[in-house]
Amino acid sequence: MFTRIMVPVDLAHVNRLEKALTCAADLGKLYSIPVIYVGVTTALPSKLAHTPQEFRERLKEFAAEQARVAGIETGYFALETHDPAIDLDPALIRAASELEADLIVVASHIPNLMDYVWPSNGGTLAAHAKSSVLVVRI
């Protein structure tokens, strides 16, 4: 049914992703397809890493850990943007297209009033990505 699953991850808040990660891993197992974890960073030092290379290493370790825990095939994809607070959604849509992922599993908060002003990342992905999008409430 699907060939590749993409899961956007914020490594600084992995605890909030638990349901989405489990869901993606289960689907990966069900269809025997790889799950690719996508992280977005900036060239500037961040809480997670001093450099983009270090960030990529972190993401690689995260993907390896998921493969070990869930027993699935995983991969990772690190993206760099100039202004991640704003560029996140277009970067993720671009990643899905470059990875040829036909299913995106994304964690998203419970909707609130502010979503009318700033649409959620999950909502924007569902509205604009070409692949199927499964939004999992955190």
Next chain:
Amino acid sequence: MTDETLGIPEPEGPTDLIDTDYEIGQDNVEGSVGPFGFDVHNPVFLISGLTIVAFVFYALVFQDQATEAFGALRPWLTSTFNWFFLTSANVFVLFCLALIVTPWGSVRLGGREATPDYTYVGWFAMLFAAGMGIGLMFFGVLEPVYHMAISEPLGVPSPFAEDGSIIEANVEAAKRMGLAATIYHWGLHPWAIYAIVALALALFSYNKGLPLTIRSAFYPIFGERVWGWTGHVIDILAVFATLFGLATSLGFGAQQANAGLEHVFGVPNNVEVQVVLITIITTIALISVLRGLDGGVKVLSEINMGLAALLLLFVLLVGPTMLILTDFVLGLFTYAQDLTALSNPFAREDTGYMNGWTAFYWAWWISWSPFVGMFIARVSRGRTVREFVTCVLIIPSLVCVLWMAVFGGVAIDQVLSDPAGSAVKAQVIDSYNPPISLFAMLEGLPLAGITSTLGIILVIVFFVTSSDSGSLVIDTITAGGKVDAPVPQRVFWCTFEGAVAIVLLLGGGLAALQAMVISTGLPFTIVLLLMCVAIAKGLASEPR
């Protein structure tokens, strides 16, 4: 496991990362107020915000006292510490020039194999629009004419006699000095000030792995203490200078734009119109910050540069082109010739020019340097130190020289060729009406209605590009160096800045707080001198 590494460029070469236990964002407080998420640095955000509110309150409630205290502070600072400002600025220029020629120049920001984030056009547009765009609009006509006729730099006498007649023997030297004395304020020195801050921040963030905040540049000097109160104070001072610098400029800018609108279209010149202008500028800046660095700030900066180039080209071609080009060369020559004399702080007799203009400018540029420097740092990854310093120091200086030669050259020509009929003479020499000076010059050229409208648009857009980049900078500092803090935070700072400007405009206190901002130039001069030491230490340990 699948190895997907298409996103980030390949490893960007060795750098000398600083080994610190500090984790970016470790002092941050995360949470939400209703639907608004926040992620702010614990003491820096709160203390900066509260201090700003307290100072606005003080300036409003004790207006006379504040005006008196801060009003007297500015001349006292520039006359007492003129030697310190002038000497330090000279040190900054020499330090930058040394960086170009020493082997340190080959260190690349972001690692040996890093590639530039922005093209030259986008990069120049942004550093220009944030740094001094608005000043070019305001002072491009005013300063050359003023220095030629009134301030008499280095004792070069005015071409106007007491009775207003022209003294032919003084004309040539005064014309040249008018331009050279202006170029001095807009050339190497201010850009060296910006370059020092920008280079320090870029080096310690991209190559050393420290957060993008002002305090990071002091790691080689203060070590781990930089994450404590020493660093908090530096960052708070930077937020304070940036927000008040922007808010007071916004207030005065609205008055200038209003004066222009009145002059060109007869729009009433009152506080209501100015509040509307601030609201428009803040709204466009908000849209810009919401569209982000690439989709908003960069695009607006490029539009800005295009419009400014159009106006420059028009004045150059419609004005006396050959005369302007000759002025450009002669002005540059005089600048080179008199640079040492102009930058000498000791035994000067032209104290009006040296204290009132030069020392004031140096304090002003220095107080703006945390903001402009940090913004330049953010967009300069991938350049070598040599390329960075050359491009931040030499090229903008040349553009400023050209701008001053064109606008100032035409204005001086108008003043000298027809003193009685010159609107510039009436607005700058006979009376002192700075906001009108640009429009007075354009009046003497064809299609004045169109060019003046373009001038007003440029004034407004230049304010937008300062306001949006300033909001990003303040947001980053108050988020402890995080550039991915929740979006409502940058909206908060952008709106707060507009609100402070409106409150000060309605209640008074703009002048007092602007004088206070300039006074932050003094502690920041010390900060910048320390930054030179930090840069030298940082570059020495970098693999080349």
